[in-house]
Amino acid sequence: MSVSAFNPQASVFDSFSGAVDFIFSPRDEVGVGGEVGGLGQVAEFLWTHVWISALALAVAVALTLPIGVYLGHRGSGELLAVAIGNAGRAIPELALIALMIAFVGVGVLNVTIALLILGIPPILTNAFVGIRQVDRDAVEAARGVGMTEFEVIARVELPLAVPTIMGGVRTAAIAIIATATIAPLAGVLTLGDFILNFNVYGDDGLLAGAILVALLALVVELLLAGLQRLLTPRGVMLQREAARAAA
Amino acid sequence: MVGALVSVVPLAQGDGFFRERDEADCVQSNDTVCLDWALDNADRYVSPTLEHLLLVGVSVAAGLVIALGLSVLSHRRRWLMPAFLATTGVIYTIPSIALFLLLLPISGRGTTTALIALTLYTLQIIYRNIVTGLANVPDAAKDAGRGMGMTDRQLFWRVEMPLAVPEIIAGLRIATVSTVAIATLAVFAGAGGLGDVIYTEGVQAGVFKTAIVVGSAIAIAMAIAFDVVYIGAQRLLSPWRQVRPV
Numbered sequence: 502m503s504v505s506a507f508n509p510q511a512s513v514f515d516s517f518s519g520a521v522d523f524i525f526s527p528r529d530e531v532g533v534g535g536e537v538g539g540l541g542q543v544a545e546f547l548w549t550h551v552w553i554s555a556l557a558l559a560v561a562v563a564l565t566l567p568i569g570v571y572l573g574h575r576g577s578g579e580l581l582a583v584a585i586g587n588a589g590r591a592i593p594e595l596a597l598i599a600l601m602i603a604f605v606g607v608g609v610l611n612v613t614i615a616l617l618i619l620g621i622p623p624i625l626t627n628a629f630v631g632i633r634q635v636d637r638d639a640v641e642a643a644r645g646v647g648m649t650e651f652e653v654i655a656r657v658e659l660p661l662a663v664p665t666i667m668g669g670v671r672t673a674a675i676a677i678i679a680t681a682t683i684a685p686l687a688g689v690l691t692l693g694d695f696i697l698n699f700n701v702y703g704d705d706g707l708l709a710g711a712i713l714v715a716l717l718a719l720v721v722e723l724l725l726a727g728l729q730r731l732l733t734p735r736g737v738m739l740q741r742e743a744a745r746a747a748a
Numbered sequence: 749m750v751g752a753l754v755s756v757v758p759l760a761q762g763d764g765f766f767r768e769r770d771e772a773d774c775v776q777s778n779d780t781v782c783l784d785w786a787l788d789n790a791d792r793y794v795s796p797t798l799e800h801l802l803l804v805g806v807s808v809a810a811g812l813v814i815a816l817g818l819s820v821l822s823h824r825r826r827w828l829m830p831a832f833l834a835t836t837g838v839i840y841t842i843p844s845i846a847l848f849l850l851l852l853p854i855s856g857r858g859t860t861t862a863l864i865a866l867t868l869y870t871l872q873i874i875y876r877n878i879v880t881g882l883a884n885v886p887d888a889a890k891d892a893g894r895g896m897g898m899t900d901r902q903l904f905w906r907v908e909m910p911l912a913v914p915e916i917i918a919g920l921r922i923a924t925v926s927t928v929a930i931a932t933l934a935v936f937a938g939a940g941g942l943g944d945v946i947y948t949e950g951v952q953a954g955v956f957k958t959a960i961v962v963g964s965a966i967a968i969a970m971a972i973a974f975d976v977v978y979i980g981a982q983r984l985l986s987p988w989r990q991v992r993p994v
Contacts, residue, residue, distance in 0.1 A: 516853035590922065591971035593929040596964035599946050603957045679843030686951055696849060696936070711849035715842045722841045 520708035523695075531703040538706060543692075543713065550691035550717065553684065554677045557613050561620030561673060566666070569628025573662075574654055582629035589622025594680040598687060607688040612681075619680055620673035627669025631662030660734045664741070667729035674725060678718050682710075692717065775958065782958045793945060797966055799859075800941040803931045804970075807863050808924050811870030818871075819878040823904060832875060840872035844930045848937035862939030866931060870923040877919025881912025914986045921978035928971040932963075942967045 522528075527539030572578040601615045635658045643657040659666075682693035695702050695710025702710070730738070774782035786793075822829040839847070847865045855861045885908045893907040935943030945963030950956050 513853045587925070587975070590926045591929060591968055591975070593932040593943075593946075593964065593967050595932040595935075595943055595946055596929075596960075596967060599951050599960045600964055602951060603955050603960045675841055675843070679845065682843055682845050693845070696845065707849055708853065711846040714846040715850060718841050718843050718846070719838065 516704065516708055517712075519705040520712055523702070523705040523709040524713065528705075530701055537702050538709070543709075546690055546692045546694055547713065547717070549689065550678070550681050550684075550693075550714075553609065553613060553689060553691065554616065554674070554681050554721075557616035557677050557681075558620055558670070558674050560613070561617040561624055561677075562670060564617075565621050565624040566628050569625045569666075570632050570654060570659065570662075573629040573632025574650075574658060576633065579629070579633075582626050586622045586626030589619070589626075592619075594619060594676070595683060598680065598683050602687050609689055612684045612687050612689045615687075616677045616680055616684075620677050623669040623672035623676070624666075625669075627665050627672070628662070631665030631669075632658050634665065635661045660732075661737060663733045664729065664737065667725065667732065671722060671725045671729075674721055675718055678714070678721060682714050775956075778954070778957055780957065781961045786958050786962050793962060793966060796940060796942050796945050796963070797970075799939070799944075800928070800931055800967070800970065803859070803862055803866060803934055803939065803941050804924060804927045804974075807866035807927055807931075808870050808874075808920065810863070810867045811874050811923060812920060814867070815871055815874040815878055818875050819882065820904075822879070823882065823908075829879065833879070836868075836872035836875050839868045844869065845933050845936055848933060852937065857938035859939045861937045862931070862934035862941075865937070866927055866934070869930060870927060873923040873926070874916070874919045877915045877922075878912060881915030881919075882908055884915065885911045914982060917978060917982045917985060921975065921982075924974045924978065925971045928967060928974060932967055942970075 523538040524543055525540060527536040527541070530537050569582065572582055597615055597619065598612075601611055605611050632654075639657055639661065640653055643653045648656065681689075681691050682696065684691045685694040685697050692710050692713045695706040695713070699707055771782060771785040771788065774780070775785055818828075818832050822832055842850075844865065847868065848861060851861045851865055855864055889907055889911060890903060893903045898906065931941050932943035932946060934941045935947045942963045945959050945966075950958075950960035950963060953959065
């Protein structure tokens with residue numbers, strides 16, 4: 502990797518103000534060539550970062566959530582759900598991307614697949630656990646009032662499991678956004694390009710990339726936390742607040 | 749396939765030369781994983797593995813000490829708990845590669861920066877598990893302790909903490925396994941480790957497959973090994989758990 506010097510004489514403040522300057526105004530490339538930085542390029546990389554992450558997350562949710570909910574509802578496959586969750590934590594994202602480049606190939610499709618694989622474990626495990634943890638008495642009561650199995654899932658188990666399920670989706674989203682940072686290794690130019698191609702963007706670009714990726718992750722986390730509040734039934738929220746107050 | 753063929757062909761004296769040539773060819777062509785070459789050059793993976801172990805060991809240990817300190821504080825002053833949970837949660841949300849680089853201007857390139865970032869990451873998992881463990885201590889156990897005349901301090905260290913051990917170990921287990929994975933990114937902070945094998949010797953060196961596979965395999969094996977050790981430790985340190993509740 503190209504070694505960034507990070508001039509020890511430069512103050513921390515100078516480094517960060519240089520990075521902010523890189524984000525807002527274009528400058529000459531470090532080597533020979535065109536202009537880099539500035540809002541235009543930031544917007545371009547940010548857009549790629551956002552859409553590829555969103556696509557991977559959406560596909561991961563669409564594929565995994567129904568399976569996790571179904572397994573949780575039936576109460577079977579606990580070993581599978583937990584084992585996949587554990588395995589997901591053990592796989593280094595750098596290894597996943599590197600192995601993909603070495604044996605599958607580069608490009609948008611491959612990166613999307615690698616990212617969505619990374620999103621699957623937390624979504625699956627949390628969906629299973631969330632549904633499983635729903636009070637069995639509530640489920641029996643729902644059956645007692647004549648709900649079909651589908652209605653039990655859709656109207657009782659899913660709403661009650663929203664906080665846990667959304668916890669899994671948030672974890673997956675952050676993991677995907679973090680890993681999309683190294684997607685430029687596979688030819689997809691996300692915000693990580695500022696970080697990985699030090700030769701082109703320099704110290705300021707490197708730091709600017711880090712700031713932008715961190716901000717993106719925090720904003721997405723906030724948005725998903727908001728979505729979780731919207732989806733959580735009022736009763737569950739009150740219950741959790743009461744539990745917190747008692748603790 | 750080349751590697752497999754080489755080991756099947758019966759080799760007499762002087763074959764070392766051919767063997768080396770085949771291995772060199774394998775490395776040159778980079779079609780597959782050169783297992784023979786990797787085994788012959790196993791020593792080159794020793795120091796990245798040790799660096800990786802050091803990164804994981806030190807950051808999880810530091811994370812445990814700091815998280816215990818935070819939990820003692822927030823046990824006495826309850827209002828600190830949401831603040832600690834929120835702060836460690838926000839840090840945990842920042843992608844690791846970004847956190848490594850954000851620290852560069854402050855703590856420079858190298859192991860220190862990597863250790864600070866990795867330790868900060870472990871805090872969220874370990875602290876949250878300590879808090880959960882303490883919250884799950886049965887009131888009856890606390891009442892029994894008080895009945896025996898324990899002070900709050902004795903109650904905390906002799907009753908509540910020991911009963912929270914299973915959750916604390918569960919937290920350490922998750923923290924350790926994820927730190928093994930995250931520490932591969934320490935290469936971007938100039939801290940070496942297995943990320944050096946995967947990235948510098950693999951991806952950057954013309955996508956050298958052998959280095960990528962060997963580096964990834966060692967990292968995953970390390971995570972699994974830690975997992976197994978923790979399961980053992982959990983059994984040893986919480987013997988009462990093995991008595992099945994009726």
